Amino acid sequence: MDFDYFSIEAILAENQKIQCTFKHAIPGMGHLGGGTERDIAMLSKIQIPMWLAYTVIYSDWADFNIPAAFGSKVRNALKAEACSVRLSGLVGAGGLWYGFGKTIMDILREEQANELSDMLTKAFRDRLVEVIDQAQHFAALGHASSGGGLSGNSAQSFREGLDTTERDLFSLAQESAKRTKNWYENNDSKRG
């Protein structure tokens, strides 16, 4: 998850929409919100994609609200039990909850940004062990991709709720565990 110019993940993360409240009336730009009106009226609320929102917000044409995916409801749910929140469902296609959070964090003011950063870091750390545990469990089963129904319901729902970033980690850990396990168990290799 690096935010390099060529990173597809960064592009996907920036494609999420964010709600902006315009401070000025802007004639002829109504199409930005996807609506049918021709102009943007003062104080109208419009969902615009993140990559566009940067310019609008930095130029002080609009204020924005922190998206619901990082709002107090999610925050409290994460505080209660990080592993039971389905992060992939919180953001749209691509499911880059951490990536989106990072882009939001970058445009927030100091204390709000710190708060968001704490929330993201804590959520990530709380979920990490579970991600790796499950990855190793699936590597041990041997036929990883087909083993959906084998563990409990909560484990399955956790897997389905993984954010794309966590999914990558899952497959890294699974691959590595599988390789090491194969080596330990394979004792007739090339010798002989």
Place this chain on the structure above:
Amino acid sequence: MALPQTLRASVTPPELELVASQQLIEIIPMISMEKTAFISGAYGPLRPPNKAKIPLWMAVNLKMKKKCHIVAPDWLTADYLQERLNLETTDLSFSSLPFRFAEIAKVILDVASDDVENPDKIRSLLKDLREARQAKSREGLRTLDHSELTLSNLSSMEINEIRPYFIQSMSIMTQLVRNPAPDPLGHP
């Protein structure tokens, strides 16, 4: 990059085994051989029944042809490993073992289990050790942060297994953590 995805993050266990095979090990030869020059150095002479020190790969090769007995390193005994395992399960830190113990132990047990005392006991001890140590590296994951991680005495095979996802997790955390404002009291 031309390398397949799985080879980018770390080396493979067989590659580590290859590296470990360069280490010297004692054998009791059953053939005699003059001192011979190899690319990595000159080994020999082999004079039965005197012990000689040669690289592990060569010992394996000779053993396969029944031309030597491998002398197990002093850490590859049931007693020593049992003591390590006791330490491992009582102490919070990793007990110290040779850096490439997993590879060397496996190679020797694979080709020369008849030269080792009590190979089955050793196998099961090694397995227990591996599991006990895995549980600890899992604890390490719990305390992971973006800047550093100290797990001393971790062996090469274990490092290699956890490397891909530890690195990835740490780089994600680096993205998520904001640089803290300098603390007025001077704490780091």
